[in-house]
Amino acid sequence: MIVRMWHGRVPHEKAAAYRAFLNERAVPDYRGTPGNLGVYVLERAAEDAVHFVTLTYWTDLEAIRAFAGDEVLKAKYYPEDAGFLLEFEPEVVHYEVVGGEADAGPAHVSH
Template sequence: MTTTPTIARIWRGRTTPENADEYESYNRANGVPPLLKTALGVQLLREDRETETWFTTISYWADMDAMTAFTKGDPETVHHLPRDEDLLMELPDRIQIHQILVDQQHLR
């Protein structure tokens, strides 16, 4: 099995500015840890706008088989956290799956 990611799984959701800090904490505590146990890497991104805050979670996988094993089925199916319905403006209905074509990171 390779340890180089070839697949990125991307989830996006948005919440109100009033719920943003709570959702960030909730996602860090409940959404990210399961990914950290099995994915090769995870990024949680936040974009604050005037009327909404977007969150993006990107997980990196060796291949589709590894990602499918984690999701226990179709990796494009959204698995909502229990409080997503209360904290998000709407429940996201799709996951994006991208092949990684260039993986060059510059750390400073």
């Protein structure tokens, strides 16, 4: 299993709208890709901005390629991101999962 990690920053006043966008548009896109095993959206408010991290779980690189294209380390952005993000980080980070255990996790998270 591979974890794909992306990071982005948005202004505080846009955080709630971006959270909604991620859950309504990005999460279903990830989940609708064969080979996606799950997705979590993390959020942390800091002085400079609100930081978002998406952790997506994939069966293999071929599944990631189906989602992101041939350049699997290149970050995938949506047209709507331009109205939220302070910058566009060019790459994501992949980690191979080599151990651990998890419960099923929350069925739905809301604020």
